[in-house]
Amino acid sequence: MTAPVPSADGATPSAATCRHTTLRAYLPVAIAAAVLAAVPLALGGSGYLMSLATTALVFAAYAIGMNVIFGSSGQLFLCLGALAGVAGFTSVLLADDQGWPLALSVTTGVVLATAIGALFSWVAVRRNLGVIFVGIVTLAFSLVFTNLVQGLRTLTGGETGRVVDAGGAALRGPISSYYLFLGVVVGFLALYRWLEGSRTGWAWRALKDDPVAAELAGVDVARARILAGTIGAAMVGLIGALFAHHEAFISPTSYAFAHVDVRVLIVIAFGGIGSLLGPVVGAVMLGVIDEVLRPLGQLRLAVYGALLLALFLGFRRGVVPAVADVVTTWRRARTPSDAPAAGRGTRASKH
Amino acid sequence: MLRVEDLYVAYGDIEVVHGIDVEVAPGEVVGIIGSNGAGKSSLLRAVCGLHPARSGEIRLAGRSIIGDPTFRIARAGLTYVPAERRLFPDMTVLDNLLMGAYPQRPAPGRVDEVVALFPRLQERRRQAAGTLSGGEQQMLAIGRALLAGPEVLVLDEPSTGLAPALADEVYAALRILRDDRDLTLILAEQQVGRALALVDRAYVIEQGRVRLQGTAAELRDDPDVQRAYLGIA
Numbered sequence: 001m002t003a004p005v006p007s008a009d010g011a012t013p014s015a016a017t018c019r020h021t022t023l024r025a026y027l028p029v030a031i032a033a034a035v036l037a038a039v040p041l042a043l044g045g046s047g048y049l050m051s052l053a054t055t056a057l058v059f060a061a062y063a064i065g066m067n068v069i070f071g072s073s074g075q076l077f078l079c080l081g082a083l084a085g086v087a088g089f090t091s092v093l094l095a096d097d098q099g100w101p102l103a104l105s106v107t108t109g110v111v112l113a114t115a116i117g118a119l120f121s122w123v124a125v126r127r128n129l130g131v132i133f134v135g136i137v138t139l140a141f142s143l144v145f146t147n148l149v150q151g152l153r154t155l156t157g158g159e160t161g162r163v164v165d166a167g168g169a170a171l172r173g174p175i176s177s178y179y180l181f182l183g184v185v186v187g188f189l190a191l192y193r194w195l196e197g198s199r200t201g202w203a204w205r206a207l208k209d210d211p212v213a214a215e216l217a218g219v220d221v222a223r224a225r226i227l228a229g230t231i232g233a234a235m236v237g238l239i240g241a242l243f244a245h246h247e248a249f250i251s252p253t254s255y256a257f258a259h260v261d262v263r264v265l266i267v268i269a270f271g272g273i274g275s276l277l278g279p280v281v282g283a284v285m286l287g288v289i290d291e292v293l294r295p296l297g298q299l300r301l302a303v304y305g306a307l308l309l310a311l312f313l314g315f316r317r318g319v320v321p322a323v324a325d326v327v328t329t330w331r332r333a334r335t336p337s338d339a340p341a342a343g344r345g346t347r348a349s350k351h
Numbered sequence: 352m353l354r355v356e357d358l359y360v361a362y363g364d365i366e367v368v369h370g371i372d373v374e375v376a377p378g379e380v381v382g383i384i385g386s387n388g389a390g391k392s393s394l395l396r397a398v399c400g401l402h403p404a405r406s407g408e409i410r411l412a413g414r415s416i417i418g419d420p421t422f423r424i425a426r427a428g429l430t431y432v433p434a435e436r437r438l439f440p441d442m443t444v445l446d447n448l449l450m451g452a453y454p455q456r457p458a459p460g461r462v463d464e465v466v467a468l469f470p471r472l473q474e475r476r477r478q479a480a481g482t483l484s485g486g487e488q489q490m491l492a493i494g495r496a497l498l499a500g501p502e503v504l505v506l507d508e509p510s511t512g513l514a515p516a517l518a519d520e521v522y523a524a525l526r527i528l529r530d531d532r533d534l535t536l537i538l539a540e541q542q543v544g545r546a547l548a549l550v551d552r553a554y555v556i557e558q559g560r561v562r563l564q565g566t567a568a569e570l571r572d573d574p575d576v577q578r579a580y581l582g583i584a
Contacts, residue, residue, distance in 0.1 A: 205439075206439055209440060209442060212433075214422075215421040216401075216422075217495065217499065218454060218499060
């Protein structure tokens with residue numbers, strides 16, 4: 001069927017309006033990219049601050065992956081760190097020990113992480129696992145992964161980790177690596193926005209609302225879920241692999257549950273689960289909190305736990321959707337009452 | 352169009368449908384009537400693939416659909432509207448309708464055609480479906496199903512939980528659909544009087560078996576049906 005996307009009022013828009021709507025949907029991505037691109041200028045070339053900013057981008061990217069897996073299709077993967085670590089260790093072992101070219105080793109790591117993510121989704125769908133059981137199974141995988149890495153000491157360096165040689169200037173320089181990870185984040189955001197408007201995005205929205213209703217409407221719920229797990233795991237794997245080569249050091253701690261999963265959950269809970277820019281806003285916020293809490297040392301983890309509890313109990317909607325609502329209400333109050341609410345209920349409504 | 356042969360349905364060890372045969376011709380309007388717990392919903396849930404059948408055969412336009420997943424049966428042209436409606440509560444009325452056409456986009460004007468059948472939906476286009484009243488939700492559920500462009504529309508208790516005036520409104524729309532002879536309509540209903548006023552033919556289900564079948568007129572005149580379902584002594 002070639003009919004264009006119906007607009008919010010059900011009328012069929014012309015091709016020009018359609019293109020306009022499509023471009024407008026990517027506007028938040030472009031604005032975020034522009035703002036983030038200016039960050040190095042604002043930080044005045046401080047190596048320390050740049051490394052914090054890069055870390056924030058890494059977590060924003062992880063969180064976008066989690067948004068695809070959990071935010072879109074409700075699969076609670078508690079193994080983001082492990083998936084990232086699978087890709088990271090695979091890439092480092094292949095590049096440093098086997099002499100593979102970096103692009104190939106990273107790709108192999110990503111493929112492996114993607115396959116594992118797809119497998120979890122497939123098992124969850126086949127066994128009809130609920131949110132909690134998906135959480136338990138993937139958390140168990142996180143534990144297995146950590147133990148495996150610690151046990152295979154000759155390969156991985158065990159608990160102390162190992163130095164990573166393969167990398168290159170682009171991945172290591174404070175400014176260049178910032179822009180590299182920014183490129184990844186912007187790419188992920190654009191992909192996320194595109195997915196939202198696609199058939200798959202509609203399937204995710206529907207199955208998140210009511211999987212049985214989605215199935216009755218003709219949505220292949222199993223396929224949509226597996227697709228979410230696969231795409232999200234690929235994103236997480238890519239970041240995990242790049243991060244290892246960027247840091248020039250790899251250890252189980254970099255991919256530990258407490259280090260990755262807990263923080264990513266804070267990021268998406270704070271930013272807004274399933275919102276486009278939520279991961280970016282949440283990751284910036286986490287970076288600031290990280291700095292403020294630095295004097296606490298190991299106690300920070302306890303604070304993160306408490307923060308996660310507070311966010312999930314009291315503020316699950318997240319800051320981005322909350323702000324978007326305020327803006328919508330304000331705009332509606334300014335326009336005559338019969339005017340359509342700005343973009344509500346259309347594909348471009350979530351910022 | 353739809354043929355159910357010797358169908359058995361069970362929940363665990365408890366068998367609730369014991370060998371039902373139903374046959375519906377293209378364009379026919381057929382009622383599945385009976386009291387609460389007779390097995391009507393279990394029969395329909397098995398037909399649309401929401402619950403596995405224990406044994407038997409289900410054919411849609413000659414092709415076996417037994418064991419197929421629900422989404423595939425829906426795409427093959429059989430759309431089921433459950434008694435509990437199953438809307439997408441967080442989506443707007445319009446998005447619910449658009450979702451009905453998944454995986455395609457509705458043909459231009461199709462949404463307007465469906466909304467014309469249920470004018471109440473027009474006013475509520477941008478409202479979240481979860482905020483609709485019961486009657487409006489039922490209308491939206493039927494509207495969403497129509498956007499799938501089904502060949503067979505299966506409605507489970509469309510008057511459940513509705514005030515009589517709203518049930519009348521829903522049935523008025525169903526009468527319009529009945530006159531569209533491209534659509535095959537299957538309707539499960541406990542309000543037997545209402546159903547018999549609409550359908551061409553009906554099956555009376557009792558305790559998981561077909562007790563009686565016949566044209567609407569035959570069943571209206573049947574003394575057993577009158578006594579058990581129509582409140583005529």
